[in-house]
Amino acid sequence: MRKLIILGSGAAGYTAAIYASRAQLEPLLLAGAERGGQLALTSDVENYPGFPEGILGPDLMEKFRDQAIKFGTEIVDDAATRVQLRSHPFVVEWASGREEASSVIVATGASAKWLGLPNEQRLRGKGVSGCAVCDGFFFKGKDVVVVGGGDSAMEDSLYLTKFANHVTLVHRRNEFRASKIMQERVRKSPKISIIYDSEVVDVHGASKVEGVSVKSRKTGEVRVIAAQGLFVAIGHEPNTELFRGQLELDEKGYIRTFGPTTATNIPGVFAAGDVRDFRYRQAVTAAGDGCRAALDAEKFLQELSEQEAEKVAAN
Ligand code: NAP
Numbered sequence: 001m002r003k004l005i006i007l008g009s010g011a012a013g014y015t016a017a018i019y020a021s022r023a024q025l026e027p028l029l030l031a032g033a034e035r036g037g038q039l040a041l042t043s044d045v046e047n048y049p050g051f052p053e054g055i056l057g058p059d060l061m062e063k064f065r066d067q068a069i070k071f072g073t074e075i076v077d078d079a080a081t082r083v084q085l086r087s088h089p090f091v092v093e094w095a096s097g098r099e100e101a102s103s104v105i106v107a108t109g110a111s112a113k114w115l116g117l118p119n120e121q122r123l124r125g126k127g128v129s130g131c132a133v134c135d136g137f138f139f140k141g142k143d144v145v146v147v148g149g150g151d152s153a154m155e156d157s158l159y160l161t162k163f164a165n166h167v168t169l170v171h172r173r174n175e176f177r178a179s180k181i182m183q184e185r186v187r188k189s190p191k192i193s194i195i196y197d198s199e200v201v202d203v204h205g206a207s208k209v210e211g212v213s214v215k216s217r218k219t220g221e222v223r224v225i226a227a228q229g230l231f232v233a234i235g236h237e238p239n240t241e242l243f244r245g246q247l248e249l250d251e252k253g254y255i256r257t258f259g260p261t262t263a264t265n266i267p268g269v270f271a272a273g274d275v276r277d278f279r280y281r282q283a284v285t286a287a288g289d290g291c292r293a294a295l296d297a298e299k300f301l302q303e304l305s306e307q308e309a310e311k312v313a314a315n
Contacts, residue, residue: 008107010037012273014064015290021071036061127209132156144229154182
């Protein structure tokens with residue numbers, strides 16, 4: 001039986017693996033469907049400490065992975081298909097395997113929601129982005145479109161005004177769901193114009209974004225806005241389907257953790273990174289969370305082995 005299984009290969013999962021393997025917990029890490037997580041889908045990462053020249057997201061994740069392997073983490077490049085966390089030991093299954101474990105760290109992350117436009121995925125990383133903080137810097141002096149009406153869309157629009165020449169915010173209704181204060185800031189910004197009651201229906205460009213088609217929901221009229229960037233800010237979805245009914249989730253589907261630790265409602269199961277955090281969602285905060293989860297798991301396993309030793313002594 002494994003001491004620890006880690007689910008997920010983003011910044012949180014790999015960092016948990018680095019710490020856990022250095023603590024000789026001999027972890028097994030299931031990398032999941034998207035090896036490297038969301039960072040593997042971005043281009044330059046310029047805000048991860050230690051890389052003053054910046055580093056490509058996929059390269060950064062490969063470095064995390066190499067470091068985890070160096071200290072003895074065993075990696076399976078597959079996604080868990082079923083987990084049993086209700087009784088101890090826990091069980092994790094994937095297409096070609098099954099393992100039991102004394103503890104589990106869930107670091108399955110979150111996935112940006114996309115609009116599902118015909119050319120959206122083709123132009124991802126070529127002007128289409130799901131992360132203004134990650135990519136905003138590359139739009140200096142450019143015109144960009146942001147989609148959404150929540151706090152993320154407000155925050156992204158405001159953030160992008162630092163770089164972009166102009167930001168057009170497109171929302172499908174005539175009122176935002178974002179907090180009033182954020183709405184106010186957006187409305188007051190001279191660099192942001194707002195198009196209400198409208199949907200982005202396509203994004204254009206051969207090798208990079210050149211324009212965005214916006215359709216009025218009132219008149220049906222479609223117009224093309226010249227832009228070099230499209231930022232989709234319509235929310236994230238935590239990857240928690242596998243745990244529904246076992247781990248306690250909040251109303252948005254993120255894993256609930258308790259107290260100052262990464263502990264979930266099930267002793268021995270810990271959650272780290274975007275799967276439990278919708279607020280910060282940064283590589284460095286996810287990595288920090290992975291470290292915390294590994295330390296929490298180590299403490300849990302230590303206490304478990306002390307309890308077992310006591311039971312043996314009592315018999
Ligand atoms: P959100 O609050 O769920 O808002 C998503 C927005 O995207 C909504 O306005 C929604 O429109 C729109 N939308 C969803 N699907 C769409 C689609 N297919 N096409 C077009 N528009 C679509 O998500 P969020 O803004 O990411 O915020 C998530 C949570 O994080 C919220 O609780 C938020 O307060 C919090 N947050 C806080 C901060 C902060 O405090 N600084 C920053 C970011 C996020 P409708 O309104 O019509 O449904």
